[in-house]
Amino acid sequence: MSSGATPAQVMQGCPVHDLRVKLRDAGLRPTRQRVALGWLLFAKGDRHITAEKLYEEATGARVQISLATVYNTLHQFTEVGLLREIAVDGSKTYFDTNISNHHHFLFEETNALVDIPDSHIAVGALPEAPEGMEVSRVDVIIRLTKKVASA
Amino acid sequence: MSSGATPAQVMQGCPVHDLRVKLRDAGLRPTRQRVALGWLLFAKGDRHITAEKLYEEATGARVQISLATVYNTLHQFTEVGLLREIAVDGSKTYFDTNISNHHHFLFEETNALVDIPDSHIAVGALPEAPEGMEVSRVDVIIRLTKKVASA
DNA sequence: ATTTGTGCAAATCGTTTGCATCTGA
DNA sequence: TCAGATGCAAACGATTTGCACAAAT
Numbered sequence: 572m573s574s575g576a577t578p579a580q581v582m583q584g585c586p587v588h589d590l591r592v593k594l595r596d597a598g599l600r601p602t603r604q605r606v607a608l609g610w611l612l613f614a615k616g617d618r619h620i621t622a623e624k625l626y627e628e629a630t631g632a633r634v635q636i637s638l639a640t641v642y643n644t645l646h647q648f649t650e651v652g653l654l655r656e657i658a659v660d661g662s663k664t665y666f667d668t669n670i671s672n673h674h675h676f677l678f679e680e681t682n683a684l685v686d687i688p689d690s691h692i693a694v695g696a697l698p699e700a701p702e703g704m705e706v707s708r709v710d711v712i713i714r715l716t717k718k719v720a721s722a
Numbered sequence: 723m724s725s726g727a728t729p730a731q732v733m734q735g736c737p738v739h740d741l742r743v744k745l746r747d748a749g750l751r752p753t754r755q756r757v758a759l760g761w762l763l764f765a766k767g768d769r770h771i772t773a774e775k776l777y778e779e780a781t782g783a784r785v786q787i788s789l790a791t792v793y794n795t796l797h798q799f800t801e802v803g804l805l806r807e808i809a810v811d812g813s814k815t816y817f818d819t820n821i822s823n824h825h826h827f828l829f830e831e832t833n834a835l836v837d838i839p840d841s842h843i844a845v846g847a848l849p850e851a852p853e854g855m856e857v858s859r860v861d862v863i864i865r866l867t868k869k870v871a872s873a
Numbered sequence: 874a875t876t877t878g879t880g881c882a883a884a885t886c887g888t889t890t891g892c893a894t895c896t897g898a
Numbered sequence: 899t900c901a902g903a904t905g906c907a908a909a910c911g912a913t914t915t916g917c918a919c920a921a922a923t
Contacts (some may be wrong), residue, residue, distance in 0.1 A: 592816065598897065600897065602903060623887080637905045645756060660809030661911080662887065676851055681857060691849040697864060698842040700827055704866040707830060711862050712809065716854040753878060773913080788880045793913065797877095813888080813912065814903060877912070885921070897916070 586614070597651035607634040608644050612654070617669040619657065619684040625666075658686065658710055674711035687713070737765070748802035758785040758796050763805070768820040770808065770835040776817075807863055808835065825862035838864070 592699055593603035604667060612618070618627075621631045626641045645666050648654040655666040657665040657675065661682055692711060700706065741753035741760045750756060762767070762779055771779075777792045795819050799805040808816040812833055823840040843862060850859065851857065 600902070604896070604904070621887090639889075639906075640904055643904085656811060657871055658809055659812035660807055660815065662813075664811065664887085687849060693844075700837060700864070700866045703869050704829070705869040707769070707867040708865045709862065710865065711860065713851070714859045714861065715851045716858040717851055718854050718856040753922070755879070790881075790914080793878055815913085838876065876922085877920105877922075880918095881916100885914070886912090887910100888912105890908085892906095893914085894904080894906105896900100898899100898901095 573581070575602050589648050596613075597648075597653060598649060602617060604634070604636045604640050606634065607632075607643055607646075608641065609648075612648075612668050617667070617686055619665050619675075621663045621665055657711065659684065675713070676713050679714055679716050687711075698709070728852055744804070748799075748804060750798060750802060754800075755785070755787045755791050758783075758787065759792065760799075760804075763819050764800075768818070768837060770816050770818050770826075772814045772816055774814070810835065810863065826864070828863050828865050829869050830865055838862075 577693040587606060587610065590606055590692050591611070594601040594605055594609060604689055607629060608625065608669050611625060611632065611634075612620070622638070622642050622645055623667065625645070626636070626638045629636050629641065645654065649656055649666065652670060655667045659675075661662060665684060667684075667686075669686055674687045674692055675690070676687060677683075679684070697706065697709070736809070738757060738761065741757055741764070745752040745756055745760060758780060759776065762776065762783065762785075762789060770771075773789065773793045774798055776796070777787070777789045780787050780792065796805065800807055800817065803821060806818045806821050808818050810816055810828055810833065814833075816835060818835075818837075820837055823842070825838045825843055827836040828834075829836070848857065848860070
């Protein structure tokens with residue numbers, strides 16, 4: 572029950588139950604598509620993905636879904652705190668399945684993102700913001716390029 | 723020579739000369755449009771602006787230019803290091819005339835950006851990246867929301 | 874004269890929306 | 899049953915591009 576099962580197959584299995592509960596707890600009906608996407612998103616450990624990519628993955632896994640629904644679902648998941656949107660300047664929007672405090676390495680050549688555990692970075696001395704404002708989140712992106720060959 | 727002069731007017735004046743030199747040094751021909759945009763961008767201290775907004779400003783200042791040229795110019799300026807692109811997740815691209823090391827406050831309600839002088843923030847203990855990579859830049863965005871009325 | 878930049882309008886890309894149909898509780 | 903979800907295709911907004919024309923060296 573964990574070899575090369577496709578999301579569609581595993582949906583008939585048991586770990587799906589947790590997912591359904593998770594969705595319901597979040598106030599979302601565990602529909603076929605949401606469960607399938609949830610499976611793709613959360614079964615493989617932390618990941619950073621775009622709507623387009625997830626759509627391809629779902630399609631490739633024989634999950635019947637429309638791109639619009641992928642966008643909707645991604646946003647709904649974000650609203651209920653199951654996902655987090657990441658601000659990389661590119662034109663695309665990335666979603667992160669890791670919703671704990673952490674930051675990112677960005678490989679500029681490929682636009683790939685890699686998590687930096689929160690414990691490995693320290694942002695000190697935040698200047699408090701103007702009156703009446705509070706910090707909702709701090710995003711740190713460390714941009715990486717290939718090191719130039721030198722001593 | 724500094725009252726309410728429009729860019730077009732000031733272009734006939736003297737501070738424009740520096741701008742032309744600046745552009746030429748950067749390898750860009752100081753054309754009418756580039757000088758006008760340069761004036762709008764750099765004469766007013768540090769600013770964060772979108773192509774669309776700059777286009778409006780230029781048009782409002784009776785500078786004849788097309789939106790496409792504004793986009794082109796903004797990117798050219800960025801390539802030669804006169805500007806910096808900022809990664810805010812919204813769909814729009816912001817350009818920052820402050821190219822020194824610094825970070826940003828982002829007012830989520832309005833999408834307004836405010837500089838944080840580099841000295842006011844300390845990012846400590848960066849975990850070095852995988853082999854062969856080097857840090858090209860560290861972006862920090864502190865997201866702010868209105869403080870909820872409470873004690 | 875040559876090279877480089879500009880303007881326009883059409884094309885593109887990611888994303889969103891309207892609406893008819895379908896599904897889960 | 900029936901609110902809520904989905905699919906499709908058309909709409910969208912920001913940005914880019916192709917190409918004829920204009921300006922800078």
